[in-house]
Amino acid sequence: MRRxxxxxxxxxxxxxxxxxxxxxxxxxxGFHGRGPGGFSLEGTTHQLRIEDDGTVLKIVVPLGGLQTGxxxxxxxxxxxxxxxxxxxxxxxxxxxxxxKLPEDGRTSEGTAPGKMSxxxxxxxxxxxxxxxxxxNRYQVxxxxxxxxxNYGIDVPSYFGITVQPDVEASAxxxxxxA
Amino acid sequence: xxxxxxxxxxxALWPLALVLVLxxxxxxxxxxxxxxxxxYTNCSGCHVDPSGFGLLTEYGRAQAQVVxxxxxxxxxxxxxxxxxIVYGAVPLPSxxxxxxSLRGAVLSTTTSQGTKWRDILMIADLRAGVTAGPFLxxxxxxxxxxxxxxxxxxxxQRDNLVSREHWLGVRVVNQKLYFLGGRMNLPFGLRNVxxxxxxxxxxxxxxxxxxxxxxxxxxxxxxxxxGLMGIAGNFLLDDSAYREQGYSGYVExxxxxxxxxxxxxxxxxxxxxxxxxxxPFVLDPFSGAADDWRQAHGLFSRxxxxxxxxxxxxxxxxxxxxxxxxxxxxxxxxxxxxxxPLQGLHFIFTGEGLHQNQVTSYGAxxxxxxxFFTYAEVRLDTIFxxxxxxxxxxxxxxxxxxxxxxxx
Numbered sequence: 001m002r003r004x005x006x007x008x009x010x011x012x013x014x015x016x017x018x019x020x021x022x023x024x025x026x027x028x029x030g031f032h033g034r035g036p037g038g039f040s041l042e043g044t045t046h047q048l049r050i051e052d053d054g055t056v057l058k059i060v061v062p063l064g065g066l067q068t069g070x071x072x073x074x075x076x077x078x079x080x081x082x083x084x085x086x087x088x089x090x091x092x093x094x095x096x097x098x099x100k101l102p103e104d105g106r107t108s109e110g111t112a113p114g115k116m117s118x119x120x121x122x123x124x125x126x127x128x129x130x131x132x133x134x135x136n137r138y139q140v141x142x143x144x145x146x147x148x149x150n151y152g153i154d155v156p157s158y159f160g161i162t163v164q165p166d167v168e169a170s171a172x173x174x175x176x177x178a
Numbered sequence: 179x180x181x182x183x184x185x186x187x188x189x190a191l192w193p194l195a196l197v198l199v200l201x202x203x204x205x206x207x208x209x210x211x212x213x214x215x216x217x218y219t220n221c222s223g224c225h226v227d228p229s230g231f232g233l234l235t236e237y238g239r240a241q242a243q244v245v246x247x248x249x250x251x252x253x254x255x256x257x258x259x260x261x262x263i264v265y266g267a268v269p270l271p272s273x274x275x276x277x278x279s280l281r282g283a284v285l286s287t288t289t290s291q292g293t294k295w296r297d298i299l300m301i302a303d304l305r306a307g308v309t310a311g312p313f314l315x316x317x318x319x320x321x322x323x324x325x326x327x328x329x330x331x332x333x334x335q336r337d338n339l340v341s342r343e344h345w346l347g348v349r350v351v352n353q354k355l356y357f358l359g360g361r362m363n364l365p366f367g368l369r370n371v372x373x374x375x376x377x378x379x380x381x382x383x384x385x386x387x388x389x390x391x392x393x394x395x396x397x398x399x400x401x402x403x404x405g406l407m408g409i410a411g412n413f414l415l416d417d418s419a420y421r422e423q424g425y426s427g428y429v430e431x432x433x434x435x436x437x438x439x440x441x442x443x444x445x446x447x448x449x450x451x452x453x454x455x456x457x458p459f460v461l462d463p464f465s466g467a468a469d470d471w472r473q474a475h476g477l478f479s480r481x482x483x484x485x486x487x488x489x490x491x492x493x494x495x496x497x498x499x500x501x502x503x504x505x506x507x508x509x510x511x512x513x514x515x516x517x518x519p520l521q522g523l524h525f526i527f528t529g530e531g532l533h534q535n536q537v538t539s540y541g542a543x544x545x546x547x548x549x550f551f552t553y554a555e556v557r558l559d560t561i562f563x564x565x566x567x568x569x570x571x572x573x574x575x576x577x578x579x580x581x582x583x584x585x586x
Binding site for chain 2: 034035036037040041068069070072075160
């Protein structure tokens with residue numbers, strides 16, 4: 001009987017935990033890549049959601065909305081490299097225990113271990129973050145260095161311009177945490 | 179004062195012009211600073227010249243088909259660019275870049291003295307270049323019936339062969355560091371196409387004919403690009419007294435993929451000063467003056483404000499001195515807004531000013547540029563200028579310039 005009560009309690013609490021942190025405002029996520037010389041490439045999307053079970057914060061970025069400023073390049077990125085139909089999301093998992101939350105009115109910065117899942121593969125990563133807190137609102141920015149070949153993504157090459165496999169993924173959003 | 183030897187064999191060059199016309203479609207010959215709207219803060223991806231302008235790379239030729247023209251209902255992501263010339267009919271190896279550019283215009287200029295009409299063949303240039311590993315080279319040859327005498331290989335009053343650029347170079351450090359030598363565009367300010375704008379004509383850094391011989395070091399890195407050229411002179415000028423020696427350079431930081439800010443500087447010396455063409459109503463006191471020192475220092479910026487809007491700005495201090503001529507302090511400014519409501523169609527609003535030789539001029543441009551088809555542009559400029567007059571007052575001028583430009 002006690003086991004049943006515990007199970008019921010947990011099941012009832014799960015939605016509350018999942019709703020413990022929510023994104024407000026317009027989030028931004030993307031990547032910054034480089035090519036030869038000064039060639040650079042930025043992809044941006046405003047689609048981002050977070051899932052919070054109280055232990056691990058999951059930052060989920062649907063990749064179908066990534067835009068680089070040139071739609072043909074976006075198509076190549078989606079279809080040829082990221083294979084978005086098969087692998088629609090990039091997911092960063094960050095244990096709360098590794099994140100230093102600031103006190104009200106303060107800012108914290110640090111590096112935390114996390115796990116990045118992309119293109120059907122997952123790898124441990126180091127996440128550089130900055131969190132500014134006002135009440136229960138947290139302004140979060142973070143970056144993660146990635147080597148796309150580690151995730152089975154072909155190195156993009158287009159008419160003589162080859163992008164370097166090392167890119168920087170980034171996200172910034174404002175969240176409210178109960 | 180003509181610095182070129184006169185001759186009368188220019189009519190023999192008409193067959194060359196005919197060949198150039200028949201060879202259409204032809205190569206794009208311009209840089210567009212408003213390409214920052216696509217996140218391009220550097221120029222080397224698309225142009226053989228790492229500071230922009232002129233011959234396109236293989237990647238540049240592809241982008242010219244994808245992001246420049248109106249696509250007439252076709253979605254940009256459906257475009258499958260070809261990198262060969264003549265609409266892909268003639269393939270090119272990836273290390274070879276070839277193209278032609280043909281820009282013809284009709285100009286009407288109205289002043290208090292009446293209206294004058296001119297038809298102008300502005301550019302009919304064949305360009306070729308190599309980007310093979312660390313080695314690169316670029317050269318152009320073309321024909322102009324009038325003008326561009328500072329780039330003329332021949333010495334006629336009319337109908338000259340011109341070579342605006344011819345240079346060799348190497349690039350190292352993952353194509354970030356370049357060493358170039360030959361006749362090149364001066365690294366200074368915005369590389370805008372309006373070569374008669376005050377910032378280009380008063381600093382003599384236009385891409386029409388103001389190129390100089392010399393050696394240049396270019397840094398083309400992420401977030402920062404810079405070029406410094408040691409100017410040895412324009413050896414296409416027969417009279418060496420008018421050749422300028424000195425330096426020209428810029429450094430430009432990209433603070434994001436939508437905003438850049440740059441600093442330019444130029445100092446040259448010539449035994450005899452060349453006359454300025456920025457204000458045709460002023461007799462340039464430095465024209466022919468001995469021991470002529472010319473300086474220009476300034477700031478420039480490119481900013482993709484958002485959506486269809488791009489702002490380009492440049493402001494330069496101008497200083498000139500020569501033996502027996504009082505030092506002249508002046509300045510010039512340029513502010514341009516480029517609005518692209520649909521791909522390929524640009525409404526361009528420009529304001530500019532110039533203070534030089536004790537008189538102030540200012541002007542406003544409204545231009546429509548339409549890349550109505552791949553490698554084809556029609557452009558209309560309406561230009562109102564109040565040219566300052568010595569002793570006070572202004573001479574108003576209203577110009578309408580219609581251009582048709584085929585390129586690849």
